[in-house]
Amino acid sequence: MSYELFYWPTIQGRGEFVRLALEEAGVDYVDVARESGGMARMMAMMDGPDYPPFAPPFLKANGLIIGQTTNILLFLGQHHGLAPAEEAGGLWVHQLQLTIADVVTEVHDTHHPISTSLYYEDQRPEAKRRSADFIETRIPKFLGYFEGILGRPEPKDFLTGGTLTYADLSLFQLVEGLRYAFPATMARIDAGYPLLGALCERVAKRPRIAAYLASKRRLPFNEEGIFRHYPALEKQDDEATGPTPAQSPD
């Protein structure tokens, strides 16, 4: 029986990290919420009695309902050859994935630094201030970390050596997303991370990934997802420095 992926039907979002793993593994799956009636099924399952997930994405597989992106990847890694079978390697890949997940959360907060229940437009001054910091301090710190992993002890094709894992797929998606959201920044600094760039090309050329990226199953990036291109967030102008902290006596 097919696996069933439950995720918002119009965005890449966090679900895309799972889609890439399913595609690379050649797993037969249904992207449920993109089918007729699928959204209603997804919403009903979040209220269900069995292992209710806090939020999409979640995966129905082998009779299990598995929530949280990183947890789904842990499962797929073990069952579909996308992670080392031995403990040390499995934990290391999972650790890398958790660090990627941390960056993804920070990317989300560049356009939603105050609240997920407000529109971007209602938190734009704060978004500009957070984005300025993200661009200046966080992107170099994270990309430098992964470039370092790829270079130690000597340049490698993938994060763990010669074999692709789910963390490589996610790193590809992260870099692609950053290039979409912050094109001027990435154009300026991308060449400083040659091993990361080579990894992204290598992932994009995998036969199943290349076929997926060229298909309609791959949704385009857009301004509803995690990686959003808001030109204002890359512009360093006076407004971007944000308000001067008001002093109050408490």
Next chain:
Amino acid sequence: MSYELFYWPTIQGRGEFVRLALEEAGVDYVDVARESGGMARMMAMMDGPDYPPFAPPFLKANGLIIGQTTNILLFLGQHHGLAPAEEAGGLWVHQLQLTIADVVTEVHDTHHPISTSLYYEDQRPEAKRRSADFIETRIPKFLGYFEGILGRPEPKDFLTGGTLTYADLSLFQLVEGLRYAFPATMARIDAGYPLLGALCERVAKRPRIAAYLASKRRLPFNEEGIFRHYPALEKQDDEATGPTPAQSPD
């Protein structure tokens, strides 16, 4: 040989989730950075060639270096009886832990919504605005989720039933932290989550946890950690609504 925990020596922070698991499991461990010379050793390992972690906490155990809090707990759960051995139960506990980790990140961002490299005082207007949203929408959503898990299909002692897992220890720490950081809020709403409250009491009374909490090994909450008590962040005054979004033409 003892396990070695590497974490900042003066705060509970994310390391506390690991400390609680080590204590409950009765594992022999050294909190390295709290020993003489330990900080230098910790910093050196982050630049080391083998499995360098992105940030503390990390655990040296059985010849492995394991980073990322949730990953360390995955390891401890499997090796020390703090998670179900079978796959479905293990994934479910990990999923719950990842959701707890998401809340912890949001708590951190209530006082640091713009940048981790700035002081709280330099991002206080934004912190007040983010905290107002966290108190109003996020705390009830997250606590309601865990209360629901504890109640389904009928009230349970722990998240998965009658047996404690690492996720229960982390949920205890989360609620304790929220009570410290947002005392007025929690005093107002705590009674609405009776199963969560009972779980916290149950965890605090476990013999090893009770001994730990009464020892000097348990650092007090303070304003350097994740859970910080800044009275201004709970006050709903005019300043807390934040700046009106400035309109610019882009």
